[in-house]
Amino acid sequence: MSNSGIVIIGAGEAGGRTALALRENGFEGHITLIGNEEHLPYERPPLSKEALTEAEAIAPKSITSPEALEAAGIDFIASICATSIDRDTKTIMLENGTELAYDQLVLATGASPRHLPLAEDVRHCVYLRTHEDAIRIRERLERGGHVAIVGGGFIGLEIAASARKRGSEVTIIEAQPRLLARGVPAEIAAVIQREHETHGARVLLGTGLKSITDAGEQARIALADGSELLAELVVIGIGAVPNVALAEAAGLVIDNGISVDRHLRTSDPAILAVGDCASFPAQLFGDRRIRLESWRSTHDHARVAAVTLTGGDAVIDAVPWFWSDQYDLGLQVAGLSDEGTTSVRRDLGDNAFILFSLAADGRLVAASGIGPGNAVARDIRLAEMLIAKRAHPEPTQLASPDTKLKALLAA
Numbered sequence: 001m002s003n004s005g006i007v008i009i010g011a012g013e014a015g016g017r018t019a020l021a022l023r024e025n026g027f028e029g030h031i032t033l034i035g036n037e038e039h040l041p042y043e044r045p046p047l048s049k050e051a052l053t054e055a056e057a058i059a060p061k062s063i064t065s066p067e068a069l070e071a072a073g074i075d076f077i078a079s080i081c082a083t084s085i086d087r088d089t090k091t092i093m094l095e096n097g098t099e100l101a102y103d104q105l106v107l108a109t110g111a112s113p114r115h116l117p118l119a120e121d122v123r124h125c126v127y128l129r130t131h132e133d134a135i136r137i138r139e140r141l142e143r144g145g146h147v148a149i150v151g152g153g154f155i156g157l158e159i160a161a162s163a164r165k166r167g168s169e170v171t172i173i174e175a176q177p178r179l180l181a182r183g184v185p186a187e188i189a190a191v192i193q194r195e196h197e198t199h200g201a202r203v204l205l206g207t208g209l210k211s212i213t214d215a216g217e218q219a220r221i222a223l224a225d226g227s228e229l230l231a232e233l234v235v236i237g238i239g240a241v242p243n244v245a246l247a248e249a250a251g252l253v254i255d256n257g258i259s260v261d262r263h264l265r266t267s268d269p270a271i272l273a274v275g276d277c278a279s280f281p282a283q284l285f286g287d288r289r290i291r292l293e294s295w296r297s298t299h300d301h302a303r304v305a306a307v308t309l310t311g312g313d314a315v316i317d318a319v320p321w322f323w324s325d326q327y328d329l330g331l332q333v334a335g336l337s338d339e340g341t342t343s344v345r346r347d348l349g350d351n352a353f354i355l356f357s358l359a360a361d362g363r364l365v366a367a368s369g370i371g372p373g374n375a376v377a378r379d380i381r382l383a384e385m386l387i388a389k390r391a392h393p394e395p396t397q398l399a400s401p402d403t404k405l406k407a408l409l410a411a
């Protein structure tokens, strides 16, 4: 291997963790981590939660420190964008004209909020992805008033809960007939909706938008049913799109993200992709291609990428898992609930329950749990292990709290 070593583009969780995991795996070559944000790699989950609700503004939650990067011999270049990849010469170009050579390249470019054309150039419309976005939303929340959230997905709902905690009036506008239409069973989405309504948020389902315009200190939102809302702040949370422009321009295969194999290699074996920008075959689900936007997944990817980059043979086989916190409710989903054809409910007491999703052949493919705080964490962890085992548990046993999930695991 030449001195060029490994270059990682994107210094978010996936890129940052890959750099650190490479050293943990004994890689001794040169590592360069390039990020276009000014911060050290940081965790995004707090941005829609504590960053909006804590009494004082909080700093980004870094996953490492300058000292740790230096001790690990990782060259971290912040605040600069990588603008192109030349696969023939194995070089990348930075926006300041610098060229960097690589032996292996990792794309960890993440995702960006999906833009709503209607909201283009509307002063009071904002998106949330970065620490700076969170600071901006936080400042607006401090002024009080009415916050309209466009989109009833996770990020929109978490911001809605945070805005209610800060005392804002909140309206959630969702075009689908229910909240969280992607990835969460309807029964759980209904619990979440009730929680928002109990806390005083207004939830408008099946509601399209006609236009959003600035009207002085407010935005005027015209709904498809002819009614209108005025809001001091409009947060657009209609999903995220993977950042694939660099990869696409370099001729790599794109398929709902940068397409990678089980080892996270793109269509060019010298280039890997990790995190939100990558779509990969889900081994547990017949190699169905999926792309996850999940904190845990960045850890799994970093671990596997580090092995692949150092010549080992690890594969992405982790059970997809994510969580969301809204008010005092904790939601956790393991597996892919859309793989299920039937569901079984297990009540855990204290208003907590788990919905197990079973495929047509009885295989457990997902478990979605909701309850106060961390009430579902332990059982979801066990369910995750059952899913990993491709278990076919008896529905009656799943439903009965008298049957310990641990016992099913041992069976």
Ligand SMILES: Cc1cc2nc3c(=O)[nH]c(=O)nc-3n(C[C@H](O)[C@H](O)[C@H](O)COP(=O)(O)OP(=O)(O)OC[C@H]3O[C@@H](n4cnc5c(N)ncnc54)[C@H](O)[C@@H]3O)c2cc1C
Residues within 6 Å of the ligand: 009, 010, 011, 012, 013, 014, 015, 034, 035, 036, 037, 043, 044, 045, 046, 047, 048, 080, 081, 082, 083, 108, 109, 110, 111, 128, 129, 130, 155, 243, 246, 274, 275, 276, 277, 292, 293, 294, 295, 296, 298, 321, 322, 323, 324, 325
């Ligand atoms: C507000 C919010 C709340 C979340 N909450 C949860 C949660 O509760 N639970 C959960 O499981 N997950 C949650 N997530 C998802 C989780 O944070 C993401 O899955 C994770 O951040 C993905 O990491 P990543 O490194 O792939 O992408 P990112 O964190 O987006 O990092 C990619 C980085 O690459 C940079 N970049 C892109 N292109 C270039 C370029 N050309 N040159 C240089 N740099 C570039 C980007 O600016 C960015 O800094 C949340 C995400 C957000 C935004």
